[in-house]
Amino acid sequence: MSWRQRWFPNGEWVLLVVLAGEILFFSAVAPGFFTLGNFFEMTRFSVELGLLAVALTPVIVAGGIDLSVGSMMGLAAVSFGAGYHAWHLALPLAAACAVLVGCAGGALNALLIAKLELPALIVTLGTFSLFRGVAEGMTQGAVNYTGFPSSFLFLGQGYLGGVIPTQLPVFGLIVAAYVVLLHRSVIGRALYAIGFTAQGARYAAIPVARRIGLVYLLSGLVASIAAIIYIAHLGQARSDAGTGYELDAITAVVLGGTSVFGGRGTIWGTLLGLFALAVLQTGLHGARSVAEKELQVKNSQVAVLCGAILAGSLIVAGTNVWLLRAVGAGSRGSDGHPSPAAPRRTVIAVMPKAKGDPYFVSCRAGAEEAARELDVDLVWDGPTSLDAAKQNELVENWITRKVDAIAVAVENRAGISTVLRKARERGIHVLTWDADAEPDARDFFVNQATAEGIANALTGEASRLLGGKGEFAIITGALSAANQNEWIAFIKKRLEDTHVGLKLVTIRPSDDDRDKAFAETQTLLKVYPSVKLMMAISAPAVPGSAEAVRQAGRKDVSVIGLSLPNINKPYVHDGVVQTVVLWNTRDLGYLAVYASALVTGNKLAPGARALQAGRLGQIEVRNREIILGAPMLFNRSNIDRFDF
């Protein structure tokens, strides 16, 4: 057997080439990419995902699959948080509790798959919902456990000897254990045999059920360890921890040459797949910001480049034959992408919560307007969908690139504060907008409207439309969405204090999906015929809810909510939607960039009481919060004046 077959039985060396190519490419394109610090940050962000991927490798080698690992992270995280805060357990006991839950979940999968011989895909699809659902049920979607001692947070945020992220040795240990298990033990050989043919393995006297049960048990266990590291990393335990991680982990495993049909795959292949993806993502963010800043190209060109590289590396995973083409795609990309050389200008990096969201798209228009007016460079980048971990990753990226100011629309308060403090230590001005971080982690917060202000505006409108008395229902975004839960809390408080005649009968999720809001409203109208008002507090939910009310012909039901004017115009004119509450998003983006520029130019001191923000005129500053103004009410009389 040649050394190549011995070490890379599934052509993993291809990934090494891709990885090296990626590193070379991004080092040339993105400044500050090829540094030790950046390397360690990248590994830090990959640890949780890496743990899941490593645990999934033997599962997939044995011909199975485990879709429940991401949900198990959520359940273990909530168990840990509840153990520490609600049941007042000591930290090690709380951790033991989380691990126990992980083992129990793994054992449930093992029982159903190995003992009852049910298909792994369906069983783990079921537990995927079950685990996440129990976590949501336990916390009612809203409880967010924070305030863990700093000695614990050191596990996820600290550095050993000042350089090595603390979680890295833990990751190394578990990887080593898995290498021994899969590649150096009798059990490992048995797993390959089972993956090739379970029947054959049985005839060869391998205890198939026990071996399969073991890998599912272990994957539950490792998922709970990943959850503990995740909590230490982000500083919070919520039921949505690890959402979508199962797909990313499976991608890394499959990219690493493991066959989804079992019998083939290695741990180092998985690690290579993991790092190939991590480097690609980190690098692309760097490259994209460079492209937008200095080359003045539109997103689309970078997108084509990214697509070419991504497609190339994915094809590599499929079959070795496609190696040359993929590498070709990588190098073709670099030809069309000259390295930049431009004089130093002020760079303001602004991050939305999610790039594709129409709300933030309209903020961007204002941000670009301010950047043109002030003649500064604007870097606009963020996660494609709500993703707290990705936000941290991007800020790290910007610290490495040494931008002048960072303005973040914060998704996860506790999680991002650590990295924002780090940015301030490096002399970068930090602002938050749309949603705040910890006050000591930023210079200023551009506050569009307080949660209380929004809640009061919504309940006020509801009370006015219902005549002070009646039943209403809320359609929210995702059940665990932090912003919405804060508004709901203030709405409930307001109902108790002021509007006692109003009764909130139920809260239903829409998952920010228009069609789901539509279906939920249809059901609600039938189950609660006495509900006379729908309050939809997620942008796509308002038109969804309105269409359901219109199609049901229920002229006695009003719809109000928090949304964007454009998508609600038809319903406002038809009289189905009475009021849409929002602030001027364009002004918000404008103000965020304007304030960032003022802070960078030292024209806005921490004690300031007001600032002059270009076309917005005088803006009030209160206790390091820049107040955009009260929320606006859009209705039939004024909605046509706005276009976003």
Place this chain on the structure above:
Amino acid sequence: MVKTHRREMSVASAITALALVLAVAAPGYFSGENLGDLFMASLPVLLVAIGMTLVVVTGEIDISVGSTFAICGVAAGILSKSGVPVWLASAAACLLGAVFGSLNGALVAYLGIPSIVVTLATMTALRDGLRWATEGAWVQDLPPAFQWLGLTQTEFPFVAAIVTVMLTSAFAWGLGHVAAGRAIYATGSNPRAARLAGLNTSAVKWMVFTVLGALTGLAAVLNAVRFNQIPSNAGIGLEMKVIASVVVGGASVAGGTGRVMGTVLGVVLLAAVGPALTFLGVSAYWERAIQGGIILVAIAAEGIRHPAYRRLASAAASARAQA
């Protein structure tokens, strides 16, 4: 029948049990209006799931259907906005879906790349492509004839139902009784043997992906015309719902087994549970846990005849006897 259709029986009994509970606790669930709404809401999942059954039976999978769904809906909207008659725009959207499907199919069948890898790439590429093209904006100001395909709100569900029932029965019957249908089973259960028996297995795989794409396009159109504007982020997570329905309905992802009837039952079970829980007054926060539990129970019922299950049951019985 019981022996050969064990999964269908198991899922059907879960549906029956749910229906019995509802009949007692919330009879309003069975009102014609509610059942009609439920049907319209699960129509996209049903149509895509039928196509997905074919793909899964050949031993492949397609996780790009959610992205295809979004693009086809937006395409139908943009076309009819630019003056194309709505039926032509709908046909074009189905065709576009078929093109995307055949692209996936060609990469899988003729280049031998694993379908999960191919469709993962097209899922991301199509979704991001749409995001860049629309910048998150919805398609608005559609011509009045777009909603309900120019029919009325009461007529449209009947037309959609007729189309769906015809397509479903055609696929259910054809998969078992037409040569092309048998070829799909042959390809999935043993590709090599099928090839040696003279079947063009690559063509079969390419064809099922194309059919899935076309059905996805049709589902997107039938869903889009229920509204007067089209969101650019439709269909996120559709692939999960569809695959869940297909596998709960008894198709094996290893290929070779699975029936359209089972898929229909899987779609019914998964689509009926959510609103049922609302009718029963269950808090939204526990809904997902209960849904997961119902899936597990529905498929675990199939294992009742398994020796290990009997051991568990007898252990539980003796524990009860002691207590």
